[in-house]
Amino acid sequence: MKQILVALAAAVVFFSCKSNADNAAAIESAKKATIDSMNNVSAIKQQVVDSMNALKSNRSHSRENVAGTQYNNETAPAVANTEAPAPAPAKKKGWKSWSHTAKGAVVGAGAGAVTGAIVNKDRLKGAAIGTLIGAGVGAGTGAIVDHKKKQSTQQ
Known part of the structure; x- marks a missing residue:
């Protein structure tokens, strides 16, 4: 053998x-x-x-x-x-240029991965499930914040 x-x-x-x-x-x-x-x-x-x-x-x-x-x-x-045209406003770089939806998804995915790995006995499976759930919840929360900011700037 x-x-x-x-x-x-x-x-x-x-x-x-x-x-x-x-x-x-x-x-x-x-x-x-x-x-x-x-x-x-x-x-x-x-x-x-x-x-x-x-x-x-x-x-x-x-x-x-x-x-x-x-x-x-x-x-x-x-x-x-x-006269020369006025310069365009500088674009935000890095983390500041992200929408609240994207930021919420990333933070939620990280928090969900850590929580899922701690809670579940199968660490990998728990982290994967936690990542998905956390990203969804974070993106949803960020979308709500983006919507409220958009409404406040229109008024």
Whole structure:
């Protein structure tokens, strides 16, 4: 019986080693594709920066022409003394950008997982059930808070 188990274990090891060689080539090609993709994104970002700098220099050149009343046929200003648009308000980042529904679901899932693992003898099953119930209750509570905030801002 031991010999069969040893032979079976050896066969599994040999087959798994064989597939790792195939996987290594696939992993390397995926790495190369990722690096190429990142380089392409960097090149596109640089093109955008260059085009924005070119527009900025054209705009400053046009304003100099307006101020000095020297006009070229090529760089005639479209509108004189235009103001730049107001900057958009900064977006919240991280936890603050989440809705109350999402926050409630995450907090409820964590609390439910801990509670379920403590209460149930089968820790894994209890944690899974507690996570689902806690996420549902937390999301429901967060949705109620979101609804109340939306009503208060409309009034």
